[in-house]
Amino acid sequence: MLNIFVIEKDKLVSNINIVKKKAGNSKIYAVVKGDGYGLGLLRFAEILRDNGINAFAVTEPEEVLALRDAGFKDSEILMLRSTAIADEIETLIKNDAVLTLGSNDAAAAANGIAGKLEKKARAHIKIDTGMGRYGFNPNAAESVKSLFEYMTNIEIEGLYTHLNRAYKSRKTTIKQISTLFDVEKKLKDSGYSPGCVHFAGSSVLFKYNIDLRDAVRIGSAFVGRLAVRCKNSGLEKIGYLQSRVCEVRWLDKGQTVGYGSAYRASRPVKIAVIPLGFRHGFGVSKIRDTYRIRDGLMYVLSDIKKTILGEKIYVTINGKKARSLGHIGMLHTVADVTKIQCETGDIARFDINPLYVSESVEKTYV
Ligand SMILES: *Cc1c(COP(=O)(O)O)cnc(C)c1O
Numbered sequence: 001m002l003n004i005f006v007i008e009k010d011k012l013v014s015n016i017n018i019v020k021k022k023a024g025n026s027k028i029y030a031v032v033k034g035d036g037y038g039l040g041l042l043r044f045a046e047i048l049r050d051n052g053i054n055a056f057a058v059t060e061p062e063e064v065l066a067l068r069d070a071g072f073k074d075s076e077i078l079m080l081r082s083t084a085i086a087d088e089i090e091t092l093i094k095n096d097a098v099l100t101l102g103s104n105d106a107a108a109a110a111n112g113i114a115g116k117l118e119k120k121a122r123a124h125i126k127i128d129t130g131m132g133r134y135g136f137n138p139n140a141a142e143s144v145k146s147l148f149e150y151m152t153n154i155e156i157e158g159l160y161t162h163l164n165r166a167y168k169s170r171k172t173t174i175k176q177i178s179t180l181f182d183v184e185k186k187l188k189d190s191g192y193s194p195g196c197v198h199f200a201g202s203s204v205l206f207k208y209n210i211d212l213r214d215a216v217r218i219g220s221a222f223v224g225r226l227a228v229r230c231k232n233s234g235l236e237k238i239g240y241l242q243s244r245v246c247e248v249r250w251l252d253k254g255q256t257v258g259y260g261s262a263y264r265a266s267r268p269v270k271i272a273v274i275p276l277g278f279r280h281g282f283g284v285s286k287i288r289d290t291y292r293i294r295d296g297l298m299y300v301l302s303d304i305k306k307t308i309l310g311e312k313i314y315v316t317i318n319g320k321k322a323r324s325l326g327h328i329g330m331l332h333t334v335a336d337v338t339k340i341q342c343e344t345g346d347i348a349r350f351d352i353n354p355l356y357v358s359e360s361v362e363k364t365y366v
Contacts, residue, residue, distance in 0.1 A: 003243045003276050005361045007039055007354070009047065011236040015222050016051045018234050022205055026212040027196065029057040029078055031219035038239070038354030039223065040363055042070050048222075049075070057217050061091040068095050080162075080217075082106045082126055082134035089113045093121050098157060102126040102134035107147050107154065114153035124158030125194065127183050129176035131164040138179045141186040148192040158215070159184055159194035166203040167227035173204070206230045225353050239354040241361065243276040245317065245346045248337065257334050258326025270338040272317060274348045275331060281356040283313060283328035316349040317342050 019028065030053045031037075036044030041063060045056060055076040058064060064077050079092055082102030089110050092099055094117065101107045101123045114121035125144055128135030136144050148156060161180045166173045177199050187194050198215035200208075205216050207228045220226055224237040250270050257263040257271070278284050313328065314321045315335045322335035322342075335348070357363075 001362050002246075003241065003280055003361055005352075005354070005357045005363045006240050006242050007363060007365045008238050009365050011224065011238045012039075012044075012047060012222065013051055015224050015235050015238065016048060016053065019205070019218050019221050020052065023212065023216050023218075026198075026200075027055060027215040028053050029055045029076075029198075029215055029217040030222065031057045031080070031201075031217050032063070033057070033059040033080065033219070034355060035359065037219055037223050038357050041066055043363075043365060044222075045070075045072060045075075055215075058097075061088045061095075061097070064092060064095050064097045078124065078158075078217075084109045086113060089121075090117070093117055093119055096122070099123040100126045100134065101147065101154070102128070102136060104143055104146075107151055111151040111153045119153075120155045121153055122155050122157055124160055124196070125156060127159070127161045127180055129161045129163065129179050130172070131162045133162075135161065136183075138183055141183055144183060145187065145190055145192065148187070148190075156192075156195060158196035158198065159187070160196075160198045160215075160217075163199055163201065163204065166201065166207070170208065173208070174210075177210075202226055203228045206233050206235075223354055237351065239352060239357070241276060241280060241282055241350040241352050241357065243274050243348050243350070245272040245342060245344055245348055246275050247273040248342055248344050249273070256326070258329060260327065263326035263334075268338075269325075269336055270342070271325065272315075272322065272335045272337045272342050272346070272348070274315065274333045274335065276348070276350065277329040277331045277333055279330045279358060280361050281352055281358045282333065282350045283324075284356045314351075316351075317346055322348075 030048045032041055032045055035041050057078040057080050059081045078098045079100055082100045084105040090113050093114055099110055099121055110121045126135040127138050163173055163176055180199055184194055184197055196214040198213055200212050200216040202218050202221035206226055207230055221235055224235040250268055251265045253265050253267050255265050276282055313324045315324055318341055320340045322337050322340055325334045325336055
């Protein structure tokens with residue numbers, strides 16, 4: 001295969017150790033959703049377990065099955081998505097996953113199915129503090145209490161929220177966390193123990209110097225790609241796409257590259273053609289990454305700069321940065337190698353967030 005996705009295990013292990021240190025006494029749920037953030041669910045989970053992390057968080061019952069089938073028998077697996085779908089709940093309970101309960105419907109369904117299976121459904125309660133997908137309204141603490149009171153087939157082991165603005169607003173985030181604590185207090189005042197209380201993902205772990213409580217749920221820090229800027233985290237980006245230069249040619253002044261002639265040579269240019277494009281995931285992240293930051297003025301400006309003034313995306317060839325020219329194609333990238341030693345067959349590397357690498361690209365751990 002010409003194109004491969006390379007995952008550097010030593011950097012991954014180093015990131016894991018940094019996360020462990022940062023989390024201190026709080027338990028770590030390694031979030032392995034999205035095929036392990038693109039690293040491959042099972043391989044990523046194995047490396048985490050080999051390095052002392054044995055609690056995982058997923059979003060699909062199939063991921064629970066895959067982990068259990070692969071021998072993760074004694075691992076704790078927290079299902080992050082609340083679901084009221086009966087067959088999903090059945091799979092989760094049968095495989096000893098910890099459910100997330102975010103509504104009365106989900107709780108009633110879990111309680112009923114657990115009863116039928118003559119098992120206890122282990123669960124964490126989710127409170128909606130702004131994400132708006134799953135979770136009890138924090139003002140409906142009475143509903144939450146009723147889980148403890150009436151749902152006798154459910155074992156509540158935790159209480160949490162999914163923060164939606166941690167990367168951009170400390171103020172709202174702190175407020176959301178205290179909303180969670182208010183629910184915790186109401187439960188405790190009524191004599192119920194909510195168990196493991198958690199709220200932090202990677203942004204809070206690395207950017208907020210606050211009490212993390214009982215657990216953290218970490219995904220992006222492991223791949224070294226935080227949504228917040230954090231200079232001295234020590235985390236290293238992992239993952240790159242690797243391809244090879246299949247053509248080296250010269251373009252005359254005035255010749256163009258790509259659809260729409262997005263690049264026109266203002267001087268003779270030596271180009272390298274590499275058979276890898278957005279179909280493989282390259283160049284996609286630049287667009288998608290902005291979801292986190294679109295409303296920050298600084299990033300609006302950088303978006304404008306990219307689209308109007310011409311985005312600069314680089315490829316590394318023989319250790320040197322080469323600017324990509326024109327739009328990245330579905331299956332091709334063209335790079336300026338005028339000042340770089342470059343021959344046909346040379347290896348080209350593309351920095352990429354593993355999340356965006358197409359599953360059609362073969363992964364290799366090095
Ligand atoms: C994905 C996810 C996380 C992990 O977030 P990162 O910022 O990638 O660490 C934590 N909690 C929930 C509920 C998630 O869905």
